[in-house]
Amino acid sequence: MILLALFGFLIVIGPLVFVHELGHYWVGRLFGIKAEVFSIGMGREITGWNDKRGTRWKLSMLPIGGYVKFAGDMGPSGRSDPAWLRLPPAERAQTFQAKPLWQRFLVVAAGPVTNFLLAIAIFAGFFAAFGVPRTPAVIRIVLPHSAAERAGLHVGDRITRVGDREVDRFEDIAQFVAFRPGEAMTIEAMRGGRLITLSAVAGTDKQTDRFGNVMERGLLGIAPGPAEIAPAGPIEIARASADHTFGIVRTMVDVIGQIVTGRRSAKELGGPIQIAKFSGEQVSMGPLAVIEFMAMISINLGFINLLPIPMLDGGHLFFYLFEGVRRRPLPEWVQEWAFRSGLVLLLGFMAFVTLNDLGSLGLWQKLAGLIG
Structure with a gap:
């Protein structure tokens, strides 16, 4: 069961992270930004290769995310590398920081948007094959x-x-x-x-x-x-798929509101272990169940990454909105403080949902039984 859960986690999360980062990569490439690194996973590199554009495509050890490192960035957090100002004009023009605000905004937004588009495409495939519920x-x-x-x-x-x-x-x-x-x-x-x-x-x-x-x-x-499930034309399928996707997003917002207001227990929040468990269960049910589950997780990835938390895409977009209003970026020390706070918040959240995951597997009850 553990091996099935690990296998399910990899075949679900791996492609979704790749699609998310591919959204950043393609929009950045559209605007002429050089991608130095495209990583699936975090931490130490397992294997990789360099393409003709100078991008290092690599698979890293920890399968919990990924990132695209554009020229002019210090790393996955997206902080500016001051060295980009000393580059020759042709190279400097290919850096992320040299691009207009609206282009940087679209590059960052492209990752979550791609996750939503993937979910819409998956639901459209189901509706085209099986009809639209009416x-x-x-x-x-x-x-x-x-x-x-x-x-x-x-x-x-x-x-x-x-x-x-x-x-x-x-x-x-x-x-x-x-x-x-x-x-x-x-x-x-x-x-x-x-x-x-x-x-x-x-x-x-x-x-x-x-x-x-x-x-x-x-x-x-x-x-x-x-x-009643009836066949539908392309336009109705597209509309139904988009409605279904954003209906799920609305439900997620409702659930978060219920947790914040105490109407629903925070113990229901799950993390990577829970996703792995459910992934393994879906694998055992067949490919259609896995594909539908991927659509749900893709929506979750898109939604979570749009939250206005530093270190996430939504945090960067929030800063760009401020920059657009103020006509200048936030001070470097403010961004640094925000990124560090965001990192602490994310690590704390990961620890919390991991404890929830272990509790859902009955670990704490087993430990209590051993101690008792």
């Missing part, structure tokens, strides 16, 4: 003693809004409610040609999958008619 948001079953029955929902009601989300399909209801067990929410529905507004408290359902993972999900206790 189940009408009309209730055909209301379970007895359910949250829906207590709220006053009836068979035949067409739900138009749940909480702050407009509803077009029944799938939209399930996605919204699933991440809100035990939460109160407002439901708008059409009944007999008029709009009604009801209040409901989602029920809680604990589910255990075939791998023993326990998930707590919210539910209303309603069901639609037969699921």
Whole structure:
């Protein structure tokens, strides 16, 4: 199982990191910036080669990320190397720091954007192959003693809004409610040609999958008619794929908000060990499950990298926004302090999620049993 988890982690994370860094690389190359190093993984180099443009492509020992080092940068943190000012004009023009602010912004943003585009492409492939879900948001079953029955929902009601989300399909209801067990929410529905507004408290359902993972999900206790999945044209597939991708992003924002406000436990946050575990499980389920899981992790990588934390892409973009407003970069000491603080924050977060991962594997219970 451990070997399967490691294998799954490598085949999921490796390509996604490569795609992320390739986004930075290609947009940088588009603007004439020289890439000195393209690394998959961090730390000591395992193997590599130099291409005709002078870029060192390498595979490094720690499979937890990667980076593109452009000319004019000191390293993965993106800090400026003062030596770039002493370069000959032709070489200086190829450095990252010599480029206009808008080009630097696009180079940095390209990594997360590429992750989102990859997810959209994967979902588009699924929708093209299997059709787009279009189940009408009309209730055909209301379970007895359910949250829906207590709220006053009836068979035949067409739900138009749940909480702050407009509803077009029944799938939209399930996605919204699933991440809100035990939460109160407002439901708008059409009944007999008029709009009604009801209040409901989602029920809680604990589910255990075939791998023993326990998930707590919210539910209303309603069901639609037969699921409708219909073929669609390229434009509708593209729109549905983008909607699905950014619907997942919106759910991630909701979950983070729930953790910050205490409505959801921070113990649910997972790190590399949890990703490896889930990757191995998806591998055992077949290639389609792995590809769908890759889309989910790609969205996570894109989202996390856009957070305004120094050392991440979002931190650099935040600084560039300040630079655009102030018409000059932030002082070097401010950036240095921010990068160091960001590094401490990231290391602390990695330690926290690793402890969560070990706890989810039952390590602390086993240790408590040994001590007791």
